[in-house]
Amino acid sequence: MSILVDKNTRIICQGITGKVGLFHSQQCRAYAKEFRPNENVFVGGCTPGKGGTEVDGFPVFNTVEEAVKKAGANCSLIFVPPPACADAIMEAADAGIDLIVAITEGTPVIDMVRAANYLKGKKSRLIGPNCPGIITPGVAKIGIMPGYIHKPGSVGLISKSGTLTYEAAWQLGNLGLGQSTAIGIGGDPIIGTTFIDLLRMFEEDPGTEAILMIGEIGGNLEIQAAEYIKQHVKKPVAGFIAGQTAPPGKRMGHAGAIISGGKGTAAEKIAALEAAGVVVAKSPAEMGAAMKTAIERRNKK
Amino acid sequence: MKIHEYQAKQLFAAAGVAVPKGIVAKTPDEAAAAFTELGGPLAVVKSQIHAGGRGKGRFKEHPEQAGVVLVRSADEAKANAARMLGKTLVTIQSGEEGKTVNTLLVEQGLNIARELYLGVVVDREAGGPILIMSSEGGMNIEEVAEKHPEKILHEAFDPAAGLQPFQARKMAFELGLEGEALKSAAKFLPAVCKFFVDNDCSMTEINPLVVTKEGALIALDGKVTFDDNALFRHKNFEPLRDLNEEEPAEVRASNTGLSYVKLDGNIGCLVNGAGLAMSTMDLIKYHGGEPANFLDVGGGANVDQVTEAFRIILADPNVKAVLVNIFGGIMKCDTIVTALLEAYEKVGFHVPLVVRLEGTNVKIAREMLANSGRNIIAANDLTDAAKKVVATLKA
Numbered sequence: 191m192s193i194l195v196d197k198n199t200r201i202i203c204q205g206i207t208g209k210v211g212l213f214h215s216q217q218c219r220a221y222a223k224e225f226r227p228n229e230n231v232f233v234g235g236c237t238p239g240k241g242g243t244e245v246d247g248f249p250v251f252n253t254v255e256e257a258v259k260k261a262g263a264n265c266s267l268i269f270v271p272p273p274a275c276a277d278a279i280m281e282a283a284d285a286g287i288d289l290i291v292a293i294t295e296g297t298p299v300i301d302m303v304r305a306a307n308y309l310k311g312k313k314s315r316l317i318g319p320n321c322p323g324i325i326t327p328g329v330a331k332i333g334i335m336p337g338y339i340h341k342p343g344s345v346g347l348i349s350k351s352g353t354l355t356y357e358a359a360w361q362l363g364n365l366g367l368g369q370s371t372a373i374g375i376g377g378d379p380i381i382g383t384t385f386i387d388l389l390r391m392f393e394e395d396p397g398t399e400a401i402l403m404i405g406e407i408g409g410n411l412e413i414q415a416a417e418y419i420k421q422h423v424k425k426p427v428a429g430f431i432a433g434q435t436a437p438p439g440k441r442m443g444h445a446g447a448i449i450s451g452g453k454g455t456a457a458e459k460i461a462a463l464e465a466a467g468v469v470v471a472k473s474p475a476e477m478g479a480a481m482k483t484a485i486e487r488r489n490k491k
Numbered sequence: 492m493k494i495h496e497y498q499a500k501q502l503f504a505a506a507g508v509a510v511p512k513g514i515v516a517k518t519p520d521e522a523a524a525a526f527t528e529l530g531g532p533l534a535v536v537k538s539q540i541h542a543g544g545r546g547k548g549r550f551k552e553h554p555e556q557a558g559v560v561l562v563r564s565a566d567e568a569k570a571n572a573a574r575m576l577g578k579t580l581v582t583i584q585s586g587e588e589g590k591t592v593n594t595l596l597v598e599q600g601l602n603i604a605r606e607l608y609l610g611v612v613v614d615r616e617a618g619g620p621i622l623i624m625s626s627e628g629g630m631n632i633e634e635v636a637e638k639h640p641e642k643i644l645h646e647a648f649d650p651a652a653g654l655q656p657f658q659a660r661k662m663a664f665e666l667g668l669e670g671e672a673l674k675s676a677a678k679f680l681p682a683v684c685k686f687f688v689d690n691d692c693s694m695t696e697i698n699p700l701v702v703t704k705e706g707a708l709i710a711l712d713g714k715v716t717f718d719d720n721a722l723f724r725h726k727n728f729e730p731l732r733d734l735n736e737e738e739p740a741e742v743r744a745s746n747t748g749l750s751y752v753k754l755d756g757n758i759g760c761l762v763n764g765a766g767l768a769m770s771t772m773d774l775i776k777y778h779g780g781e782p783a784n785f786l787d788v789g790g791g792a793n794v795d796q797v798t799e800a801f802r803i804i805l806a807d808p809n810v811k812a813v814l815v816n817i818f819g820g821i822m823k824c825d826t827i828v829t830a831l832l833e834a835y836e837k838v839g840f841h842v843p844l845v846v847r848l849e850g851t852n853v854k855i856a857r858e859m860l861a862n863s864g865r866n867i868i869a870a871n872d873l874t875d876a877a878k879k880v881v882a883t884l885k886a
Contacts, residue, residue, distance in 0.1 A: 217821070273723060298691055298721035303619040303650050336820035336851055351766020353818045357873075360818070360849060379615050406735060406766055409615045432769040435754075435776045436785070443750040443765025443787040446615070456773075471776045474770035475873035 191397025192326040192371040193349025193388070194289055194315065195265070199231065199330050202263040202272055204254065204278045206235020207245055211269030214293075215248060218267065221331040231330055233261040237464070238390050254285035266333050267323070268292040275319055276301035279382075281289045283314040290382070291332045292319035301381040309382065316382025320444065322352040322374035333374065335359075343368020345481060346392035348385055349404035350377050350444070354432060357455070358404055361478025368483075370398040377406070385415035393423050400426045400488075403468075407433035408447045408454045416462035426484035430461045430471040431456045492717045494731045495539045499695075499713035506686040509679065509709045511753070513598035522572035523565040525597035533563050536571050538580050541595040541736040543714070548582030551589055558582060558592075561600070568597060571679065591735065601709060606699035607666060607798040608632055611687040617647040622654060622660055622684055628699035654684035671706025679708040689723030690728075703793035722865075740803050747799040749788055756781025758880055759804035759813040759842075761797070763788050763822070771816045778877040780884065783810045792817075792827055798834040805838060812843045814880040816873070819850035828856040832863055843868060843883035 205211035215235060222231035232365065233255055234249040241252030251257040252265060266282040268275060268291065275297040282290045297319050309316055317324055323333015328342040339356055341363045351354040355374050362369065373382055373388055386405055392398045401423070405412035412431065420429055434456040436442050438449040449455050462469050471480035471486070500510040516536075526534050538558040539547050545558035553574045562568045572595055581589035589865035591820075606628030614621040624644045627635045636643055644665055648654040656677050663676035687695045696714040703709060717728060734742060744751030750765065753771070758780045762768035765787045772782035784807065788800050804810055817827050831846065847870040848856050860869050868883070870876035 214821075267684065272720060296720045298724075299613050299693065299718050300620075300650055300688060300691055300721065303496070306618050307649065309649075333757050334821060339820070339850070349766070351764060353762075353764025354766030354770055354821050356818045356850065357767060357770075370501065379613060380618060389496060404767060411615070429771075432766050433771065435774040435782055436769060436772070437752070437754065439787075440752045442752060442769050447769070473874065474767075474774050475877075 191395055192329060192407045193391040193395050193398070194373070195324055195326040195330050195332060195371060197226070197329055199265050199289070199332070200262050201232045201265045201267055201332055202251075202254070202257045202261065203235040203267045203329070204282065204427065205237065205268065206250060207237040207240055208269055209265065211235070212245060214269065215267070216246060217337075218331050218333075221337040225328050233257070233263055248372060254281050254287060256281065258287065260287045260398065263287065265289040265332060266291065268294055268319070270294060272296035272298070276305040279305045279316060280308045283309050283312050283321055289312055289332075290314055290316045291321070291323050292316065292382070293321065293323060293334055294318075295320040297378065299379055301334055306382065308382055311477045317373060318376040318381060320378045321376030321381070324373045327369055335372070335374075339363060341368035341373055343370065344397060344399040345369050346388070346395070346398040346401045347372035348388045348401065349374050350406050351404065351432065354404055358402060358430070358477045362402065362481060365478045365482050367481060370395060377446050379409065379446040384411050386418045389415060389418055389423055393425055398425065400485050401429070402477065403427065403429045404477065405429065405431045405459055406444070406447050407431070407436050407442065407449050407456050408444070410454065412459040416459075416466040416468065419463075419468060420466040426488040427467070428469040428471065428477070428480040428484040430474060430477045430480065431459045431463070432474070492719055492722065492728065492732055493541045493736065494717070494728075495541065495594065495716050495733065496537065496713050497539055497594065497731050498731050499715040500710065502690065502715070503574045503686065503710055503713055506689070507682045508686055509707060510713070511598045511601055511709055511711065513596050516572060516595045516597050517576070517593065519569045519572040519576065522595055522597055523569035526562065526565040526568040528619065529597065529599045533561055534600060534712045535598045536560050536562055536568055536575070537596045537598065538575055539596055540580055540585065540590040540592060541733070541858070542582050542585035542590055544582035544584050545580065546586065548580050551579040551581060553578065555856065593735070601701060601711070602704040604704045605702040606711075607702065608635070609683065609697040609700040611684060611692065611695045613693065614647065618647055619686060620650055621661040622646045622648065622680065624666060626666055626703070632698065637714040641781055648684055650688045653688065654681045656681065668702065672702050674710065675706060675708040691725060692716060693718045740806065743799070744786070744803055747796055749786060749796060749803070750876040751798055751803060752785040753807065754784050755809070756783045757809045757811040757884065759783045759807065759810040760816065761786050761788060761800050761804060761813065762816045763818065767816065767818060771814065774873055775814065775827060776878045778874070778881050780877070780881040783807055792822060792830060794833045797830040798837050801834050801838045801840075805841070810842060812880050812883045814876055815844065815846045816876060817848050817850070819848065819853065819856070819886070821851070823852040824848045824850055824856035825852045825859060828859045832859070832865065835865055835867070843880070845870055845876055845883070847873060
């Protein structure tokens with residue numbers, strides 16, 4: 191079992207005729223083919239004005255609506271340039287896409303506010319933007335992560351970051367811990383899906399036995415998550431917070447990674463998570479080990 | 492991107508946000524002429540630097556001279572300007588080294604009845620922009636938030652619709668504004684919120700926002716930060732950028748598509764990905780070292796970027812060792828090693844280099860490093876990397 195992505199997921203890419211969009215669409219298609227050779231999982235792409243053409247075997251549509259009608263898409267992977275990202279998200283939602291995964295980095299914040307408002311009351315779920323995507327190992331990969339580092343298993347992995355997620359998946363794999371689903375939620379100030387949404391889904395998912403969440407400085411999503419864990423999550427949870435050494439007032443790469451007015455520090459987030467019973471790794475080298483500890487601790491009870 | 496107060500006020504004025512009458516001066520004579528032209532009995536001469544705390548700040552060259560002064564004559568304006576222009580102002584936010592003042596803003600004095608605080612930011616919890624106000628004008632808002640959270644008012648608004656007049660009135664009533672001031676607020680507050688949205692700001696702060704004895708609301712100060720991601724649709728902001736106010740290495744990095752933040756330690760780091768880059772700093776600290784920087788080379792690290800990244804790191808005289816931490820995903824480890832080796836040659840490394848690689852094609856990559864004949868220390872994992880780089884400083 192898994193969350194959000196399963197064997198019924200049918201993917202298209204918005205921005206498929208761009209170099210990066212095409213490359214990752216090919217990678218995602220190959221990943222699905224490896225595990226489900228007889229199914230057509232990646233069903234095409236969208237580029238306005240290039241509808242009716244084909245690129246490396248992918249049918250191209252003018253609009254997402256057309257891709258839904260003609261190719262049965264229910265999931266969209268967004269690779270459009272930042273000025274067009276919010277528009278692409280809204281188009282996907284309007285077309286009734288269930289899962290929208292926006293990889294694009296550098297979307298203006300006000301655009302995202304508009305897109306997030308637009309999504310309210312619609313059935314679509316947005317992951318990102320500015321994220322590595324989502325993978326259910328052995329089923330489908332919708333994003334830019336290297337597929338092979340994610341082994342199938344029962345840990346739900348949630349992270350704000352890209353390469354740090356890979357690092358975590360790698361460490362888990364080395365300890366024999368695969369993932370049910372791994373999701374990068376993105377490093378922007380306004381994102382579609384937060385820790386709490388995913389904690390709830392993982393808690394409810396019978397295929398997930400434990401959860402590893404990786405946060406960073408800035409905002410208070412991790413504090414809210416800690417509060418949620420305390421009240422609602424029974425499965426073992428481990429965590430890590432990046433940016434313990436980050437200076438205040440400086441943006442650390444991600445648009446959202448900034449300590450402002452003394453708020454959003456790693457220390458307060460770690461304290462909140464620990465107070466909620468989460469096993470927090472002190473060093474990024476110990477993320478996998480922290481997960482193992484949390485599972486073992488639960489098994490003893 | 493940050494801009495100066497005088498630039499913010501010029502943009503305010505164009506957007507219908509009231510500001511005091513003011514003139515920019517770049518020489519003492521211009522400051523004297525500005526005073527005369529304003530024509531009032533008194534004027535305020537304000538240093539233009541990006542750091543806050545200017546009024547309490549003092550000049551290195553003239554320890555008695557404040558960064559913001561009240562003057563009563565053209566001669567006084569000129570004498571003060573001479574002690575400010577080209578001199579170094581140190582404030583609570585400028586760092587010990589201070590900032591050189593190249594521009595002054597000379598403004599008319601106002602009949603101030605009250606001083607308020609106004610700020611607009613995008614609030615993550617609200618999922619959109621919020622207007623923040625407080626009766627405690629002129630104070631550090633973070634301090635007010637800490638000590639008197641009840642004195643801070645919030646009003647979220649829809650960026651498409653803007654702040655509605657009823658929201659402005661609600662805020663004004665809560666702040667105790669009456670008569671003319673209430674009417675002014677109903678125009679002023681929506682105008683500031685519209686300014687924030689139209690210009691893609693990350694922050695617009697007016698502290699203090701003054702209420703004059705005549706009941707007008709006027710922006711006595713103005714601090715504006717633009718969302719860097721939206722600059723593509725505001726080409727007119729480009730000339731407002733003041734490179735003197737930015738860390739040169741950070742400017743250089745951003746020109747190459749790198750994300751770099753200078754820190755105070757002595758171990759330079761080069762990492763792919765922002766989260767892993769932050770974690771690498773934490774890891775160094777955890778093992779007893781001090782990181783010299785945050786540096787994210789991004790996902791597609793090529794030879795030019797890695798070379799420039801090494802140059803930026805090594806240009807910092809504090810750097811005594813460098814740690815490279817790469818998790819190769821789609822970007823394969825061997826591709827990165829090729830770039831690393833070429834960059835290593837080009838820059839002429841003079842401090843120990845520890846490299847930790849993991850991910851796609853890592854075996855080939857490690858062999859390439861081992862056979863390179865370069866003095867590069869290979870690490871097996873994260874912990875090993877941190878321990879090895881810290882050890883090089885003790886050797």
